[in-house]
Amino acid sequence: MMTPSSMMLSVALMVSFQLTLTLPLLLLPENRPVRMVVIVLLVFQYVNLVNTSSGDAAMNWGLGLAITPQLLKGFEIYITHTPASEHFHRIRLRDEPVDGSNGSNGLSERLLWALELVYTPRGIGWNWEIPYVCYIGTESKSAYLASRIKRIALFSVMLFALSNGMPNSKSPSITGHPPLSIGLLVPTWAYAISAYLQLWLTFTIPATFMVGFGFGDPRAFPYMMGPIGAMASLRCFWGRTWHQAVRRQMTTAGNLLTSQAGITKGTIESAYLKLLVGFLISAWTHAVAGYKARGGGPDLDPTGAFRFFLLQFCGIVFEDLCFHILQLLRIIGADWRNDQMSQGKYGYGKGLEWWVLDKADMVLGYIWVILWFSITLPPYVEAIRMTGALD
Numbered sequence: 001m002m003t004p005s006s007m008m009l010s011v012a013l014m015v016s017f018q019l020t021l022t023l024p025l026l027l028l029p030e031n032r033p034v035r036m037v038v039i040v041l042l043v044f045q046y047v048n049l050v051n052t053s054s055g056d057a058a059m060n061w062g063l064g065l066a067i068t069p070q071l072l073k074g075f076e077i078y079i080t081h082t083p084a085s086e087h088f089h090r091i092r093l094r095d096e097p098v099d100g101s102n103g104s105n106g107l108s109e110r111l112l113w114a115l116e117l118v119y120t121p122r123g124i125g126w127n128w129e130i131p132y133v134c135y136i137g138t139e140s141k142s143a144y145l146a147s148r149i150k151r152i153a154l155f156s157v158m159l160f161a162l163s164n165g166m167p168n169s170k171s172p173s174i175t176g177h178p179p180l181s182i183g184l185l186v187p188t189w190a191y192a193i194s195a196y197l198q199l200w201l202t203f204t205i206p207a208t209f210m211v212g213f214g215f216g217d218p219r220a221f222p223y224m225m226g227p228i229g230a231m232a233s234l235r236c237f238w239g240r241t242w243h244q245a246v247r248r249q250m251t252t253a254g255n256l257l258t259s260q261a262g263i264t265k266g267t268i269e270s271a272y273l274k275l276l277v278g279f280l281i282s283a284w285t286h287a288v289a290g291y292k293a294r295g296g297g298p299d300l301d302p303t304g305a306f307r308f309f310l311l312q313f314c315g316i317v318f319e320d321l322c323f324h325i326l327q328l329l330r331i332i333g334a335d336w337r338n339d340q341m342s343q344g345k346y347g348y349g350k351g352l353e354w355w356v357l358d359k360a361d362m363v364l365g366y367i368w369v370i371l372w373f374s375i376t377l378p379p380y381v382e383a384i385r386m387t388g389a390l391d
Contacts, residue, residue: 010054014063017045018118021074025083025114026107035078042074050288057169057293057388064289072249072281073118080252083117120220141211144218148208152201159197165190167385174382180374188378191390199243200225232365233337234315234372246285250278276313283309293387303383311376319368 024038049067054060077083139147167174167187177183207221226240254274263270283306290303326332384390 006053006055007059010049010052010059010063013045013049013052014067017042017049017067017070020045021070021077022114022118025077025117026110028083028110029078030082035083038078039074042071046071050292051296053292053295057295058391060292060295061289061384061387061389064292065285068281068285068288069246069249070118072246072253076249076252077117080256116216116220120216139218141218145208145212148204152205152208155197155200159194159201162190162194162197166194166390167191167381168391169385169388170391171385174378174385184378185374188374188381191381191384192373192377196225196228196242203243203245231369232362234312234319234369236337236365237369238312238316246281247278250274250281253277253281272317275316279309279313280306289389290384290387293384293389302387304380308376308380315372315376 020038020041024034029035029038046067049063054063165186167190171187172183174184174187203224204221207216210216211218211221224243224245226242226244228241230240231237251274254277257277258265258270258273261273263273283301286303286305286309287301290305291297291300294302323332323337
């Protein structure tokens with residue numbers, strides 16, 4: 001049961017974690033031992049956060065989802081890169097002096113840069129040209145606000161309309177219904193669509209306020225959720241439709257691991273190892289959230305997050321194999337998923353047109369993706385429901 005003291009402790013630990021992640025950047029620590037101290041502190045606070053309950057399953061679930069990506073961002077900032085070098089590189093790109101004579105190295109400049117680095121999706125070395133996120137536009141502030149406010153209103157109405165179909169700890173078991181039955185599909189897809197809308201609003205509402213009040217540039221807050229129309233394949237769904245907020249951390253970890261393993265960049269082995277690393281990070285993130293929502297205990301993955309996300313990896317490998325066989329048999333030509341991925345990156349945000357049905361095999365692709373999630377998602381949603389995280 002949530003009490004004011006337990007809730008305040010969780011909030012205090014989360015605030016402390018964020019301060020430890022952000023404030024050292026004001027000093028631009030070049031010294032590696034100093035940066036290692038920051039990482040040790042972050043790991044210590046992370047472990048405390050994982051094992052501290054607010055008393056509310058839904059709040060624990062949300063905190064659990066947030067802390068692992070932030071820890072990975074800490075590793076990226078303090079271990080795989082040097083903060084000061086990136087900061088001065090950014091200043092040089094603007095042709096400004098790096099000695100502080102133009103105020104570019106002042107405390108306020110470093111504070112804004114640190115907040116931008118930690119709380120926007122750009123990351124070290126991105127310099128606004130962010131790969132793997134949807135539609136990097138050159139919108140003016142007014143155009144940015146108009147497009148976001150319109151969608152915030154639309155998605156809020158849609159989320160409210162779906163609320164009655166959402167499963168919770170008191171609703172009947174989802175997996176107690178026969179496979180692909182209405183009783184199983186309605187709560188599963190109500191959860192899936194609601195999760196998409198909630199995440200979109202979670203990323204977009206703060207970004208809209210930041211841009212609206214002049215604390216952020218529109219380029220710093222691209223769309224983190226891709227178009228629903230990009231889900232014509234599993235690879236497109238996970239690479240475009242679903243949120244790309246932690247894609248940078250996954251890419252950094254994957255690149256580091258393949259490099260340490262001596263695998264040549266650009267090979268099939270490298271591509272699939274990095275894909276596997278991405279899904280393992282997703283599984284870890286959601287397993288921590290499930291563990292916190294359940295309130296701890298001997299089961300470290302009560303929601304079966306590792307099973308679900310490893311299934312997604314296997315699904316993409318199977319899909320790739322099918323495309324390869326169809327191309328060898330000359331049943332299809334070029335892999336249209338590449339075009340779909342490009343449309344997901346550059347086309348979204350210019351209108352509300354989502355569905356792209358210009359090829360018959362793309363229609364089959366939508367059917368395949370819907371069928372895949374209708375089979376693999378219900379057990380995972382049921383496990384989340386049982387923790388009380390959806391109440």
